[in-house]
Amino acid sequence: MTLDTDIIFTTEQQKTTGNVLPLLHEIRHALDTLVDEKIPTIIDLRRIPLSADDEEKLEAFLGTGEVRAEISALGPTVLQETQYSGVWIETHYNEHDEVMGKFITIATVPHILLAQGSDIEAGLTRLTHNLNTPLPSTGSSPDDPVEQR
Amino acid sequence: MSSSISLGERLSQQGVSRRTFVKFCATTASLLALPQTAVPQMVAALSAARRPSVIWLPFQECTGCTEAILRSHAPTLESLIFDSISLDYQHTIMAAAGDQAERSRHDAMRDNKGQYLLLVDGSVPLGNKGYSTISGQSNVDMLIESAKDAAAIVAIGTCASFGGIPKANPNPTGAVPVSSIITDKPIINVSGCPPLPIAITAVLVHYLTFNRLPALDELKRPLAFFGSTIHDRCYRRPFFEQRKFAKSFDDEGAKKGWCLFELGCKGPETYNACATVKWNQGTSFPIESGHPCLGCSEPDFWDHGSFYQSLFPWERYKAKPGAGKGGPNH
Ligand code: SF4
Ligand code: SF4
Numbered sequence: 001m002t003l004d005t006d007i008i009f010t011t012e013q014q015k016t017t018g019n020v021l022p023l024l025h026e027i028r029h030a031l032d033t034l035v036d037e038k039i040p041t042i043i044d045l046r047r048i049p050l051s052a053d054d055e056e057k058l059e060a061f062l063g064t065g066e067v068r069a070e071i072s073a074l075g076p077t078v079l080q081e082t083q084y085s086g087v088w089i090e091t092h093y094n095e096h097d098e099v100m101g102k103f104i105t106i107a108t109v110p111h112i113l114l115a116q117g118s119d120i121e122a123g124l125t126r127l128t129h130n131l132n133t134p135l136p137s138t139g140s141s142p143d144d145p146v147e148q149r
Numbered sequence: 150m151s152s153s154i155s156l157g158e159r160l161s162q163q164g165v166s167r168r169t170f171v172k173f174c175a176t177t178a179s180l181l182a183l184p185q186t187a188v189p190q191m192v193a194a195l196s197a198a199r200r201p202s203v204i205w206l207p208f209q210e211c212t213g214c215t216e217a218i219l220r221s222h223a224p225t226l227e228s229l230i231f232d233s234i235s236l237d238y239q240h241t242i243m244a245a246a247g248d249q250a251e252r253s254r255h256d257a258m259r260d261n262k263g264q265y266l267l268l269v270d271g272s273v274p275l276g277n278k279g280y281s282t283i284s285g286q287s288n289v290d291m292l293i294e295s296a297k298d299a300a301a302i303v304a305i306g307t308c309a310s311f312g313g314i315p316k317a318n319p320n321p322t323g324a325v326p327v328s329s330i331i332t333d334k335p336i337i338n339v340s341g342c343p344p345l346p347i348a349i350t351a352v353l354v355h356y357l358t359f360n361r362l363p364a365l366d367e368l369k370r371p372l373a374f375f376g377s378t379i380h381d382r383c384y385r386r387p388f389f390e391q392r393k394f395a396k397s398f399d400d401e402g403a404k405k406g407w408c409l410f411e412l413g414c415k416g417p418e419t420y421n422a423c424a425t426v427k428w429n430q431g432t433s434f435p436i437e438s439g440h441p442c443l444g445c446s447e448p449d450f451w452d453h454g455s456f457y458q459s460l461f462p463w464e465r466y467k468a469k470p471g472a473g474k475g476g477p478n479h
Contacts, residue, residue, distance in 0.1 A: 042185035042186075044179050044184075044185060046179050046180075046425075047179075047182070071168065071172075073166060073168050073169035073172050074165075074169050074172070074173075077172055092172055092175065092176050100176040101175060101176035101179045101180075103175075103179075103185065111171070112168060112171055112172060112175070115168075116166070116167035116168050116171065117167070118157075118161065118167045119166050119167045119168060122161065
């Protein structure tokens with residue numbers, strides 16, 4: 001069980017909470033807003049009681065789209081585009097593979113996938129520094145010819 | 150002491166990328182029941198925050214709360230955040246001792262007057278001041294002295310929140326919670342024996358982001374973690390509704406995973422997030438291991454009869470529309 005699926009009803013007797021259909025309508029409405037007003041929406045699945053069965057149904061309905069991206073940031077984050085372009089399932093795990101958060105993101109690109117300004121600046125500083133520093137082990141530069149063995 | 154370097158700068162020095170930080174804020178906002186639209190504000194405020202000075206007073210306690218927090222899974226971003234506060238005093242874990250340690254506390258109080266956070270675990274004995282002292286100073290005197298210029302107080306665990314086990318009948322030391330002594334400061338009770346470590350981190354993050362405590366229930370507990378009962382979120386709940394109860398720890402019902410109500414489960418009256426956040430790296434919570442909830446995050450949980458005596462009548466705890474929201478008496 002994970003943080004987001006350990007919601008109340010998970011046995012034979014009560015397989016569904018009845019929340020899948022309203023949630024799908026909410027996603028449709030958010031996609032409409034993205035198309036008309038270019039405003040993204042994030043739906044936090046922790047706030048909506050869903051059984052394990054409900055989640056399966058939801059994911060089956062949304063299907064799998066063209067893009068799957070994985071970020072490695074203190075545990076993996078998986079972004080799976082659904083068959084409805086602009087609708088993403090965003091799942092954050094920690095280093096122990098526990099689900100720390102699960103969202104339906106309705107956006108052109110989920111924000112977390114974008115390179116972040118301060119990371120770009122830090123990257124530029126590092127790149128500049130590395131280009132001006134000989135490789136520590138050999139004292140060579142990346143452009144030195146590689147000798148045949 | 151609060152530092153001139155911001156939390157964002159400190160995390161980036163530790164090699165934590167902004168993207169990782171965004172992820173942490175998104176998942177913490179979700180835990181705190183904040184809308185995801187609050188995440189950019191959280192990222193900006195938290196990364197600009199200066200390390201707050203924190204004074205942590207361990208009083209009449211078993212060190213279980215300290216263990217739970219400091220030994221929580223390593224190295225998560227929550228632990229990095231925790232490392233990023235300036236813990237100016239915690240006599241259980243600090244290298245300094247005696248007068249030197251007390252000097253650190255006084256220095257931190259003077260340098261961060263009105264701005265430091267006071268964390269307290271353990272109850273305060275009033276029966277005889279000598280029952281629990283630190284460097285010769287009684288717990289009650291140290292609490293009053295340290296609370297005077299604190300911005301807010303976080304009572305960690307059931308002992309600091311409600312008196313806990315030291316206060317259990319016949320309360321030989323005259324133990325009281327922090328809120329019985331300090332009445333003029335914002336106090337938040339993160340109860341539990343021990344409390345969930347993520348609840349403490351989330352409270353600190355909320356405070357650093359918004360400069361105030363999160364929404365509380367009537368017992369001053371953060372609603373995001375104490376807004377529903379164990380029973381509300383228990384995966385055995387369908388068996389409860391069908392009156393399928395284990396009658397002993399090894400009968401057929403126990404083997405089939407039926408409800409533990411008749412074995413004394415206090416889940417229906419216990420507000421805490423164990424059923425969703427879980428323990429031991431998210432492995433499970435006690436009911437998943439076949440043991441009833443003891444109700445450890447509630448006041449006087451030790452004095453509510455046997456842990457194995459059931460809460461009757463069953464009908465009282467049946468699902469009602471809208472049940473389980475908004476605090477203990479709702
Ligand atoms: S009584 Fe206890 S075991 Fe039964 S459903 Fe409630 S919390 Fe779960
Ligand atoms: S399951 Fe109940 S007794 Fe156990 S830690 Fe959680 S609130 Fe306390």
